Amino acid sequence: MNILGISAGFHDAAATVLDDDGNILFAAHSERYSKQKNDANFCNPLIRELETYNPIGTVAYYERPLVKQARQWYAGQGFEWDKLSVKKLVHNQIGHAKWWDLRHYKNYNHHLSHAAAGFQTSVFDKATVVVVDAIGEFETTTIWAAEYVNGKATYKKLWQQNYPHSIGLFYSGATKLVGLRPLDEEYILMGMAAYGGGYAKDIMKLDLVSNEWEIKFRENLHMGMSTKYLSNFSDMDIAAAAQDLAEDLILNVMLRAKQFKWSDNLVYMGGCALNCAANARIGNYFENIWIMPNPGDAGSSLGAAALAHGGRINWRDAYLGHNIPGPYPVNNVLDELLTRQIVGVASGRAEFGPRALGNRSLLADPRGSEIKEKVNDIKRRQQFRPFAPVILEELADTYFDMPRGFEHSRYMQSVARCRVPELFPAIVHADGTSRVQTVPKDGSGIRELLEKWYLMTDCPMLLNTSLNIRGEPMVNDRTDADRFEKLYGVKVCS
Numbered sequence: 001m002n003i004l005g006i007s008a009g010f011h012d013a014a015a016t017v018l019d020d021d022g023n024i025l026f027a028a029h030s031e032r033y034s035k036q037k038n039d040a041n042f043c044n045p046l047i048r049e050l051e052t053y054n055p056i057g058t059v060a061y062y063e064r065p066l067v068k069q070a071r072q073w074y075a076g077q078g079f080e081w082d083k084l085s086v087k088k089l090v091h092n093q094i095g096h097a098k099w100w101d102l103r104h105y106k107n108y109n110h111h112l113s114h115a116a117a118g119f120q121t122s123v124f125d126k127a128t129v130v131v132v133d134a135i136g137e138f139e140t141t142t143i144w145a146a147e148y149v150n151g152k153a154t155y156k157k158l159w160q161q162n163y164p165h166s167i168g169l170f171y172s173g174a175t176k177l178v179g180l181r182p183l184d185e186e187y188i189l190m191g192m193a194a195y196g197g198g199y200a201k202d203i204m205k206l207d208l209v210s211n212e213w214e215i216k217f218r219e220n221l222h223m224g225m226s227t228k229y230l231s232n233f234s235d236m237d238i239a240a241a242a243q244d245l246a247e248d249l250i251l252n253v254m255l256r257a258k259q260f261k262w263s264d265n266l267v268y269m270g271g272c273a274l275n276c277a278a279n280a281r282i283g284n285y286f287e288n289i290w291i292m293p294n295p296g297d298a299g300s301s302l303g304a305a306a307l308a309h310g311g312r313i314n315w316r317d318a319y320l321g322h323n324i325p326g327p328y329p330v331n332n333v334l335d336e337l338l339t340r341q342i343v344g345v346a347s348g349r350a351e352f353g354p355r356a357l358g359n360r361s362l363l364a365d366p367r368g369s370e371i372k373e374k375v376n377d378i379k380r381r382q383q384f385r386p387f388a389p390v391i392l393e394e395l396a397d398t399y400f401d402m403p404r405g406f407e408h409s410r411y412m413q414s415v416a417r418c419r420v421p422e423l424f425p426a427i428v429h430a431d432g433t434s435r436v437q438t439v440p441k442d443g444s445g446i447r448e449l450l451e452k453w454y455l456m457t458d459c460p461m462l463l464n465t466s467l468n469i470r471g472e473p474m475v476n477d478r479t480d481a482d483r484f485e486k487l488y489g490v491k492v493c494s
């Protein structure tokens with residue numbers, strides 16, 4: 001019988017279904033179905049899609065309710081007696097419908113679920129696992145020794161730091177300080193960082209960090225960051241300081257993890273692993289790196305299911321969500337690119353994770369200075385934020401200095417310095433870097449599209465941004481795609 005993994009009730013709810021053989025049958029975020037960004041709970045359209053994966057015998061919850069409640073009580077967030085039963089929490093999400101054939105209810109340590117989502121989807125037999133997030137149970141930073149013993153994944157915790165000392169809460173505190181939404185818009189803070197500088201970092205470090213090596217802070221940053229010493233700095237300077245300091249702290253954790261000498265393979269998970277500017281620096285510490293493309297709490301639906309399964313999970317790619325059937329519309333997309341420069345794609349299975357990787361993407365010709373404005377007319381993003389390139393993998397080195405550990409950046413997890421920024425201003429940030437997606441010779445639709453585009457134009461890359469109506473999550477089904485076409489007058493090919 002299949003296994004259902006659940007991450008829900010806090011932010012960005014998600015579900016994963018595995019079969020007995022460790023194949024991922026389905027994985028998706030609730031927000032794509034409810035159209036509520038970062039929806040914390042399951043919604044009926046998602047539950048209806050989950051029903052097609054019956055029989056499900058085991059449900060695995062991504063954290064331990066009693067420990068979570070104890071942490072919330074300790075943090076002054078109250079204690080909710082009705083949220084102690086896993087069975088009840090699960091039923092609150094998926095309902096009491098009789099078709100559920102659930103016999104086993106399991107739940108796991110919050111950080112262990114993160115670790116398993118990474119290690120068990122990796123190709124490694126043995127790895128050092130680092131988890132850095134904001135808040136969950138008590139742990140905020142953990143290092144694990146992971147390996148398979150008789151085919152079963154085993155984890156031994158080597159080090160931990162606990163709430164309220166948290167790199168993620170620190171970064172979210174800075175996000176809030178510049179007027180952005182914490183636990184949501186950290187990626188915008190990361191983009192702002194390229195425009196700031198000065199000595200705000202020194203003040204931030206002196207004022208907030210009590211022990212850099214132990215990842216200890218002077219104040220509890222859960223409810224925000226004190227502004228008393230930073231009021232003279234611009235938002236951009238604060239962003240740069242927070243980014244720089246977060247990178248120092250993350251690299252300290254990596255150095256500590258390396259010093260355990262468990263393995264040269266690194267699995268890195270937790271919400272902080274979404275910081276692609278910091279990721280570009282971790283290749284100096286480990287030989288091989290794997291970050292499951294959905295490293296935050298939503299990805300822990302896969303982690304919890306993987307723990308219930310016990311063994312290696314067969315990871316193929318991140319296209320695990322709702323399916324829009326039919327072949328990839330290569331020729332239609334090319335026609336639109338050549339005539340109108342911009343086109344949407346909604347084809348195949350939706351991406352699991354925050355990045356559009358070609359199946360729910362808005363694509364554009366990346367050359368020239370006008371395209372950024374054109375795409376921004378649709379996206380209405382802050383002008384300072386660049387778009388990302390998707391490129392034929394074998395040519396990535398020609399155009400970008402791919403950082404160590406991310407020579408193949410198939411899930412847009414690292415930035416790389418662009419060698420020819422003057423040719424592609426739309427996909428290059430103020431600091432000269434781009435968040436690159438490389439596409440290997442894997443027979444995929446996006447690969448065929450890039451190959452044909454390259455033959456026709458001599459340009460091996462496209463601008464790639466997520467296909468979403470402003471303020472909404474990514475397009476999920478064809479109805480969403482039709483709405484997008486109607487609103488913006490841009491064709492969406494399926």
Ligand SMILES: [Fe+2]
Nearest residue numbers: 133135136297
């Ligand atoms: Fe987490």
